[in-house]
Amino acid sequence: MKKISDHTLAIxxxxxxxxxxxxxxxxxxxxxxxxxxxxxxxxxxxxAAGMMLSFIVYTIAVIVVFSVKTSLKAALFIMLSCGTFxxxxxxxxxxxxx
Numbered sequence: 001m002k003k004i005s006d007h008t009l010a011i012x013x014x015x016x017x018x019x020x021x022x023x024x025x026x027x028x029x030x031x032x033x034x035x036x037x038x039x040x041x042x043x044x045x046x047x048a049a050g051m052m053l054s055f056i057v058y059t060i061a062v063i064v065v066f067s068v069k070t071s072l073k074a075a076l077f078i079m080l081s082c083g084t085f086x087x088x089x090x091x092x093x094x095x096x097x098x
Contacts, residue, residue, distance in 0.1 A: 015071050023078035024061035028054035030085035038092045 032047075032054035040046030061081070065074040 020062040020065040024058045027061050027082050028058035031057045
């Protein structure tokens with residue numbers, strides 16, 4: 001069994017905390033935009049529904065970041081999820097061009 005130093009474990013925990021905070025926030029933001037604009041019409045009630053559902057996505061993101069075995073898998077999960085929702089949002093909004 002490989003011995004891991006205390007500093008390495010502390011850095012991994014700090015990385016996962018930052019990943020869950022920043023990545024989870026960005027993922028929940030992209031999901032809220034996805035629900036409000038793509039799935040629903042974009043009215044006020046739809047935006048509120050997207051924001052409420054984004055709390056569930058944020059919670060799932062935090063749970064996944066701390067439940068996977070390596071920090072690389074956690075980072076890949078957040079990056080692939082954000083990339084998926086970003087590309088879907090840009091596709092349905094015309095590529096972001098105004």
